[in-house]
Amino acid sequence: GENVEQHPSTLSVQEGDSAVIKCTYSDSASNYFPWYKQELGKRPQLIIDIRSNVGEKKDQRIAVTLNKTAKHFSLHITETQPEDSAVYFCAASKRTGFQKLVFGTGTRLLVSP
């Protein structure tokens, strides 16, 4: 089955710096890759997703890149702000009529003012 590895487990940056979180997946048939942000005690919220027919997607300060050949995808946050502090999860699935997401283990991002 699918296996998703996520690195780093923790990431500390200064406000205004960029942050990059990387994930690798094992199943070459996976073609949908969402990213979720989870604040302490709250539900995971979808922040961006990418499908395998594109290599990059941007939404304001957030971008995701996908390298299908290498089977890895990354989340890029530019101009980080303290409110970006949270745990970020990547996931992967195959589009088989419903999503059976396999999640990474999460990255705790701390943005210091």
Place this chain on the structure above:
Amino acid sequence: SQTIHQWPATLVQPVGSPLSLECTVEGTSNPNLYWYRQAAGRGLQLLFYSVGIGQISSEVPQNLSASRPQDRQFILSSKKLLLSDSGFYLCAWSVSVGPQHFGDGTRLSIL
């Protein structure tokens, strides 16, 4: 717009007691429904998913079960809770191949 409701928000139960967590979705028909568990400081583990009424698929063999008695209702149950059942339980929904959206979760503590 679509909304998802989960209750209760928190629950403290003794070992060996039964469990029933409920999740309902509004604003959409025939959603795909999911139950996840998140242990403290860990990732999300898929427990059950359902693509329609009465259709339940289990991902992890354990003492939990799920049911979908109505199109937009998903219930997670147990006859006898174990200490290892403690965690944050999240219900999620999606339509067709759209993104999954999570409820606010139930924090379950077993004593």
